[in-house]
Amino acid sequence: RSMRDYGCFVFCLLAALLAGFLSFLFVLVWVLHWREGLGWDGASAEFNWHPLLIVTGFVVLQGSAIVVYRLPWTWRCSKFLMKCIHAGLHLTVLILAIVSLVAVFDFHNTQNIPNMYSMHSWTGLTAVVLYGVQVLIGLLVYLFPFAPVTLRATLLPFHVFSGLLIFGAGIATALMGITEKLIFALSRSYNQSYSQSPPEALFVNFLGAFILIFGAFVFWMVTQPQWKRPQEQVPKTLPPNGGRASGAEERGEMSADPENSEIEYNREAARKRYVILDEAGQRSTMSL
Numbered sequence: 001r002s003m004r005d006y007g008c009f010v011f012c013l014l015a016a017l018l019a020g021f022l023s024f025l026f027v028l029v030w031v032l033h034w035r036e037g038l039g040w041d042g043a044s045a046e047f048n049w050h051p052l053l054i055v056t057g058f059v060v061l062q063g064s065a066i067v068v069y070r071l072p073w074t075w076r077c078s079k080f081l082m083k084c085i086h087a088g089l090h091l092t093v094l095i096l097a098i099v100s101l102v103a104v105f106d107f108h109n110t111q112n113i114p115n116m117y118s119m120h121s122w123t124g125l126t127a128v129v130l131y132g133v134q135v136l137i138g139l140l141v142y143l144f145p146f147a148p149v150t151l152r153a154t155l156l157p158f159h160v161f162s163g164l165l166i167f168g169a170g171i172a173t174a175l176m177g178i179t180e181k182l183i184f185a186l187s188r189s190y191n192q193s194y195s196q197s198p199p200e201a202l203f204v205n206f207l208g209a210f211i212l213i214f215g216a217f218v219f220w221m222v223t224q225p226q227w228k229r230p231q232e233q234v235p236k237t238l239p240p241n242g243g244r245a246s247g248a249e250e251r252g253e254m255s256a257d258p259e260n261s262e263i264e265y266n267r268e269a270a271r272k273r274y275v276i277l278d279e280a281g282q283r284s285t286m287s288l
Ligand code: HEM
Pocket: 050, 051, 054, 055, 058, 101, 104, 105, 108, 114, 115, 116, 117, 118, 119, 120, 121, 122, 123, 124, 125, 127, 128, 169, 170, 171, 173, 174, 175, 176, 177, 178, 179, 180, 181
C-alpha cells in the first residue's frame, strides 16, 4: 500500500469527521437556538430530542461504527476487539434511536397528533426495526462463538449490504424529517414561511447538506476494496521447515535436479494445504 493511498484514506476520514461534527453542531444549535430547547414536557422541547438523538446516533455514530474496521492503525488490534467496538457502537445507536422514537411518539400522544401518518414515519420506523434485527443477527452470528465458519462467510455480504441499505435509508428519512419540520414550524407565522428563506431555513438546509456529505464519505470509504482490513495473518503451524524454501534456496542456490524439483512441488502442495487448514482454523475462532 502506497503512502499516497494512505493519505487519501485519511483525507476522506477527516472530511467525514468534519461533516459529521458539523451535522451534530447544527442540529444542536437548531433545537437550542431556533427552536424551544430540550425538555421532557410532552411539548416541543420533548420533540426536539427526536432530531438531536437521531442525527447524532443513527447518522453520525452509525457511520463511524461502519468505517471502524477500515482504520489502518487498528489492523494490529485483534479482530475480536474491533468487533466489540463495532457492535458496541451499533448498540449505542440502537438505544439512542429508541429514546428518540419514544420522545416523538410521546409528544404526538400528549398533543393528540396522529401517529404513523407520514412517509417519513413509515421509512423511519422500518429503518429502526431492521436496524434492531441487524444488531441481533450481528451479535448472534459474529460476536458470540456459536455460529459455524460457513454461516459467517455466507451471511457477510448480506450483513454488509443490509447495513449500508439501513444507513442510506436513515439518511433519506432524516432529510425528509428535517424538511417536514421546517415546513410545519415556519408556516405558522405568515412572514416566516420556508419559501421566504428566513435565516433558520438557510441554516437547517446546511444541516441537510452536511448529513448527505457525511454519508457520501462513509459510503466511499467502505466501498473501496483496497482499504479493507487485511485477512488475519495465517502461517502459525506450518510443516517442519516452515513450508518455505530451504536455506539453500533462500540463498538463491536453486537446483535443476528433477528429483529435487519434485520434492519442491510436494512441499508447495503441502504448504497450500496447511495454509487452507490454518485459515479455516483461524476463521472458526475469530477472523470472520
Ligand atoms: C416523526 C423516525 C429523523 C422530524 C417520526 C416518526 C418516526 C420517525 C417513526 C413517527 C412518530 C409518530 O408517528 O408518532 C425517524 C427516523 C429518523 C428521523 C428513523 C432518522 C433516521 C428526523 C429528523 C427530523 C424529524 C432529523 C428533523 C426535525 C420528525 C417530525 C415528525 C417525525 C417533524 C412528526 C411528523 C411525522 O410523523 O412525520 N420520525 N425520524 N425526524 N419526525 Fe422523524
